[in-house]
Amino acid sequence: xxxxxxxxxxxxxxxxxxxxxxxxxxxxxxxxxxxxxxxxxxxxxxxxxxxxxxxxxxxxxxxxxxxxxxxxxxxxxxxxxxxxxxxxxxxxxxxxxxxxxxxxxxxxxxxxxxxxxxxxxxxxxxxxxxxxxxxxxxxxxxxxxxxxxxxxxxxx
Numbered sequence: 594x595x596x597x598x599x600x601x602x603x604x605x606x607x608x609x610x611x612x613x614x615x616x617x618x619x620x621x622x623x624x625x626x627x628x629x630x631x632x633x634x635x636x637x638x639x640x641x642x643x644x645x646x647x648x649x650x651x652x653x654x655x656x657x658x659x660x661x662x663x664x665x666x667x668x669x670x671x672x673x674x675x676x677x678x679x680x681x682x683x684x685x686x687x688x689x690x691x692x693x694x695x696x697x698x699x700x701x702x703x704x705x706x707x708x709x710x711x712x713x714x715x716x717x718x719x720x721x722x723x724x725x726x727x728x729x730x731x732x733x734x735x736x737x738x739x740x741x742x743x744x745x746x747x748x749x
Contacts, residue, residue: 610700617664618660627742628652655713655742694715710747715742716743
């Protein structure tokens with residue numbers, strides 16, 4: 594007897610599209626866009642008063658939660674993470690070879706209209722957390738991926 598049921602929208606609840614170097618990596622339920630701040634440098638001016646000058650900008654981590662893989666690959670995060678080091682020698686690869694641009698697109702409730710868009714430049718993947726294995730479900734979900742961006746630009 595064939596299994597019967599309703600076909601569900603695979604993006605149900607996954608309102609964020611995640612692209613890596615222009616290729617769709619998957620859809621996420623939750624994305625933490627990093628806080629952007631600037632270091633403050635205090636120094637005295639000619640009159641002896643303390644003056645604060647802006648320093649380098651810094652960006653918190655990008656955290657992508659509940660990520661269902663796209664059509665092309667469900668191992669892209671692991672493959673990218675593995676490129677960061679050589680297990681035989683224990684040495685890391687040059688940063689220029691492993692950093693990627695990540696584009697995050699937020700869809701509205703209709704999952705058609707784009708309501709937000711960010712470009713996270715030159716990210717490096719630092720952590721992958723897999724969902725707990727459960728024999729009652731067949732979800733293929735990466736629980737959390739943590740990325741460190743060099744810069745973040747809000748496009749929309």
